[in-house]
Amino acid sequence: MDLATFLIQCLNSVQYGLLLFLVASGLTLIFGIMGVINLAHGSFYMIGAYMAYALAPVVASTFGGGFFATLVVGFALSIVLGYLLEWAFFSFLYEREHLQQVLMTYGLILVFEELRSIIVGDDVHGVEAPAILAGTLPLGDIMTYPVYRLFISGVCLALALGMYLVFTRTRLGMMIRAGSTNREMVQSLGIDIQFLYRVVFAAGVAIAVLAGMVAAPVSSVYPGMGSQVLIICFVVVVIGGIGSIRGALLAAMLIGIVDTFGKVLLPQAAGVLVYVLMALILLWKPDGLFKAG
Amino acid sequence: MNSRVLFVLCAFAALLAYPWVGGKFGVDLVNKIMIYAIFALSLELLVGGTGLVCFGQAAFFGIGAYATVLLSPTAEAGSLCLLLLASALMAGLYALVVGSLSLRTKGVYFIMVTLAFAQMAYYVVHDTPLGGGTDGIYLNVKPAMGQLIDLEDPLVMYQFTLAMLVLTFGFLAVLLRSRFGHALAGIRVNEQRMRATGFATYPYKLAAFTLSGTLAGLAGFLFAVKDGFVNPEMMSWHLSGAVLIMIILGGLGHLRGALIGAFAFALLQELFKSEAVFGALAKHWHLGLGLTIIASVALLPRGLVGVPAQIRERLIGRSSRRAETPEVNHER
Amino acid sequence: MSAEAILLRGRHITRRWGGLVAVNDVSIDLALGEVHAVIGTNGAGKSTLINMLSGEIPPSSGSVELLGQDVTTWSQPKRARAGLGRSYQRNTIYPTFTVMENCRLAAQAAWQQAWRWWEAASTCVNSTEAARQAAHSAGLTPYLEQTAGLLSHGQKRQLEIAMCLATSPQVLLLDEPLAGMGAEETERMLELLAQLRHDHAVLLVEHDMDAVFRIADRITVMVNGSVIASGTPQAIRDNAEVQSAYLGGH
Numbered sequence: 001m002d003l004a005t006f007l008i009q010c011l012n013s014v015q016y017g018l019l020l021f022l023v024a025s026g027l028t029l030i031f032g033i034m035g036v037i038n039l040a041h042g043s044f045y046m047i048g049a050y051m052a053y054a055l056a057p058v059v060a061s062t063f064g065g066g067f068f069a070t071l072v073v074g075f076a077l078s079i080v081l082g083y084l085l086e087w088a089f090f091s092f093l094y095e096r097e098h099l100q101q102v103l104m105t106y107g108l109i110l111v112f113e114e115l116r117s118i119i120v121g122d123d124v125h126g127v128e129a130p131a132i133l134a135g136t137l138p139l140g141d142i143m144t145y146p147v148y149r150l151f152i153s154g155v156c157l158a159l160a161l162g163m164y165l166v167f168t169r170t171r172l173g174m175m176i177r178a179g180s181t182n183r184e185m186v187q188s189l190g191i192d193i194q195f196l197y198r199v200v201f202a203a204g205v206a207i208a209v210l211a212g213m214v215a216a217p218v219s220s221v222y223p224g225m226g227s228q229v230l231i232i233c234f235v236v237v238v239i240g241g242i243g244s245i246r247g248a249l250l251a252a253m254l255i256g257i258v259d260t261f262g263k264v265l266l267p268q269a270a271g272v273l274v275y276v277l278m279a280l281i282l283l284w285k286p287d288g289l290f291k292a293g
Numbered sequence: 294m295n296s297r298v299l300f301v302l303c304a305f306a307a308l309l310a311y312p313w314v315g316g317k318f319g320v321d322l323v324n325k326i327m328i329y330a331i332f333a334l335s336l337e338l339l340v341g342g343t344g345l346v347c348f349g350q351a352a353f354f355g356i357g358a359y360a361t362v363l364l365s366p367t368a369e370a371g372s373l374c375l376l377l378l379a380s381a382l383m384a385g386l387y388a389l390v391v392g393s394l395s396l397r398t399k400g401v402y403f404i405m406v407t408l409a410f411a412q413m414a415y416y417v418v419h420d421t422p423l424g425g426g427t428d429g430i431y432l433n434v435k436p437a438m439g440q441l442i443d444l445e446d447p448l449v450m451y452q453f454t455l456a457m458l459v460l461t462f463g464f465l466a467v468l469l470r471s472r473f474g475h476a477l478a479g480i481r482v483n484e485q486r487m488r489a490t491g492f493a494t495y496p497y498k499l500a501a502f503t504l505s506g507t508l509a510g511l512a513g514f515l516f517a518v519k520d521g522f523v524n525p526e527m528m529s530w531h532l533s534g535a536v537l538i539m540i541i542l543g544g545l546g547h548l549r550g551a552l553i554g555a556f557a558f559a560l561l562q563e564l565f566k567s568e569a570v571f572g573a574l575a576k577h578w579h580l581g582l583g584l585t586i587i588a589s590v591a592l593l594p595r596g597l598v599g600v601p602a603q604i605r606e607r608l609i610g611r612s613s614r615r616a617e618t619p620e621v622n623h624e625r
Numbered sequence: 626m627s628a629e630a631i632l633l634r635g636r637h638i639t640r641r642w643g644g645l646v647a648v649n650d651v652s653i654d655l656a657l658g659e660v661h662a663v664i665g666t667n668g669a670g671k672s673t674l675i676n677m678l679s680g681e682i683p684p685s686s687g688s689v690e691l692l693g694q695d696v697t698t699w700s701q702p703k704r705a706r707a708g709l710g711r712s713y714q715r716n717t718i719y720p721t722f723t724v725m726e727n728c729r730l731a732a733q734a735a736w737q738q739a740w741r742w743w744e745a746a747s748t749c750v751n752s753t754e755a756a757r758q759a760a761h762s763a764g765l766t767p768y769l770e771q772t773a774g775l776l777s778h779g780q781k782r783q784l785e786i787a788m789c790l791a792t793s794p795q796v797l798l799l800d801e802p803l804a805g806m807g808a809e810e811t812e813r814m815l816e817l818l819a820q821l822r823h824d825h826a827v828l829l830v831e832h833d834m835d836a837v838f839r840i841a842d843r844i845t846v847m848v849n850g851s852v853i854a855s856g857t858p859q860a861i862r863d864n865a866e867v868q869s870a871y872l873g874g875h
């Protein structure tokens with residue numbers, strides 16, 4: 001493997017890792033704050049990707065907008081979706097056992113998949129990157145790297161940074177952190193914990209949807225993508241350690257590297273490699289790389 | 294005689310008698326459901342018996358099935374006993390490995406780890422030539438026990454499956470009443486107290502996990518032999534989800550719950566797939582299934598097994614409900 | 626101190642969590658026939674200490690000796706089988722089982738024989754007998770067939786102790802057994818503790834000061850992870866440092 005190819009795979013690893021980190025963050029956020037394990041989180045990613053495909057013509061004809069307009073519209077829709085879902089469904093899951101949450105959200109996956117099948121069908125679709133981002137950057141003499149992939153990494157980084165700042169620097173973030181450790185106390189302080197949870201949930205959904213939308217031009221849009229990303233997110237959390245953001249980032253990067261280089265070097269074993277990585281890490285650290293913190 | 298024991302005996306008697314009234318399709322379907330019942334019983338040992346929620350049971354099922362086909366000779370009938378034992382043991386071996394790596398974790402984490410390990414097995418058969426890829430592999434000749442048991446005959450296959458189901462059920466009923474079973478129950482209710490009393494809980498959990506995997510492998514063996522075909526979907530996490538739903542739907546903490554749940558789930562599936570009832574929507578049968586899952590978890594906290602009690606509570610009223618003496622050991 | 630048998634010996638036990646020192650160089654002896662109370666404000670390190678003695682958390686440094694053996698690296702189940710019993714502040718009883726079954730299951734730890742899968746657990750004569758004894762010691766014989774979850778709070782705490790006794794331990798680590806009890810229930814529990822004193826070495830972590838001064842033979846006072854005083858109840862009562870730090874000028 002020459003330097004240019006190596007560099008390309010490194011950049012791909014980072015891009016994939018950051019995307020995983022973003023989606024996994026949404027999952028851990030909802031679990032960490034509200035104690036709900038949401039299997040349908042992968043479905044939001046899938047919904048995002050299908051939105052990128054299905055909304056584009058609608059946005060083009062109504063507003064005359066392009067890719068970015070679709071992103072904005074999709075993002076707004078996802079917040080509404082998240083808000084409604086929390087109110088109608090997830091708020092009932094908070095007090096339940098994990099097993100019940102697992103099963104109910106699993107049922108939700110089936111519902112989402114079929115609704116998508118009924119509304120948009122089961123075909124695989126491609127989504128075009130917007131013209132400004134469709135170019136490439138030169139890498140060395142012969143190779144080039146797609147600008148769009150750098151854009152994805154950029155968006156993920158920006159969102160991650162944004163989340164970090166909200167959590168640590170804003171009052172909202174402080175309330176969220178307080179609410180996760182002591183629900184009753186936060187309520188007695190007059191803060192509407194229900195509203196808080198709704199906001200957090202909507203944010204989690206919006207992040208996953210946005211990730212799906214942004215990733216669509218690169219990963220294409222297909223029915224099984226939700227389940228696939230969900231399970232990999234689980235592996236991220238398992239490797240990283242439950243409740244650890246640092247761990248999730250490191251784990252996502254590791255998975256990005258193993259998966260990307262694996263596909264190039266050992267294409268047949270590529271699917272298994274991530275799990276072998278997980279098994280090895282569990283051998284070494286049964287609770288994952290970092291404990292909650 | 295205890296009403297629960299009577300129920301189970303009647304159920305087995307009905308299953309024995311069924312082939313005389315059911316047609317070819319019916320016998321095939323009920324055979325499949327009985328295999329799912331064994332699969333569900335294996336998970337009940339883990340979830341209802343020990344409190345370990347495993348979301349990767351399909352891996353052991355699939356390994357049992359794949360081992361059957363891969364270890365069978367290509368042109369002649371393999372030995373029934375040897376193949377059954379070998380397949381179940383291979384599944385049990387994977388369960389031992391997965392268990393040893395995942396049982397140090399708890400709760401949600403454990404659920405995720407078991408799911409991930411099942412995916413690992415899935416990718417091995419899906420992506421590598423070992424499993425024949427997405428096309429799957431065929432079993433050319435079904436195993437036999439000399440002249441005694443010829444599994445090519447659907448009726449014999451059915452009866453053999455029923456025998457395995459009865460044996461599995463009986464074994465688990467006895468096991469859950471034993472010291473081992475009681476220890477598992479204690480671990481389920483309060484593992485801390487068990488440790489404080491002097492039980493090293495990890496070996497118990499690992500033993501339960503391995504045994505559970507072995508029984509799931511037995512179910513896989515039966516499935517492979519019945520259809521003569523295996524494919525990666527037998528290890529799909531959707532199957533892990535399905536078997537989990539079966540035991541919840543039937544009722545956790547009761548062996549007969551696994552039986553009832555397997556039947557209810559399979560029949561619901563057939564219902565939602567039926568074009569006669571749902572017309573064009575039949576091909577989107579996952580929708581009905583998903584909604585049913587959500588509804589049953591929300592509305593039937595004790596599963597179908599708990600329905601008579603729920604009805605009684607409604608009719609008689611909560612205050613006069615006589616305090617039922619709960620049993621430590623698993624109810625049959 | 627007379628030549629009483631020291632059944633449990635904690636030596637220079639320290640526990641650090643990152644930069645925080647939860648327990649600092651604590652040594653404690655539990656002698657046969659004695660109730661040794663450990664008192665202190667919240668956050669004084671009492672729970673951490675008891676967890677290290679029972680084996681649930683390893684000490685950062687120091688040693689634990691049980692019946693003459695160094696058990697510092699032993700797991701909790703191993704120590705339990707060697708004669709160390711522990712009760713918890715929050716009930717760890719099995720609410721859906723009967724009192725008898727609770728005790729029997731606890732007693733089974735001494736006769737696990739897990740491999741005899743064909744035998745029903747209830748046929749185990751040893752564990753059944755040990756369970757009856759333990760229930761009797763805790764005064765629960767009239768309630769053997771009661772569902773544990775339906776017992777009164779005081780009775781549940783008695784059951785918590787009974788399960789502790791089911792494996793006939795020689796050392797008892799009791800974490801706030803009087804928690805949440807009314808006057809009458811407290812009396813009964815104190816009688817029970819007085820009886821248990823004869824054949825056991827008892828460590829008692831408690832907040833109820835009246836009860837502590839009535840029942841304890843020795844008292845150790847902890848503040849912020851360190852022991853500030855240890856001695857007879859009278860000596861502790863007269864100790865000026867303890868008075869200012871904890872008892873509020875008695």
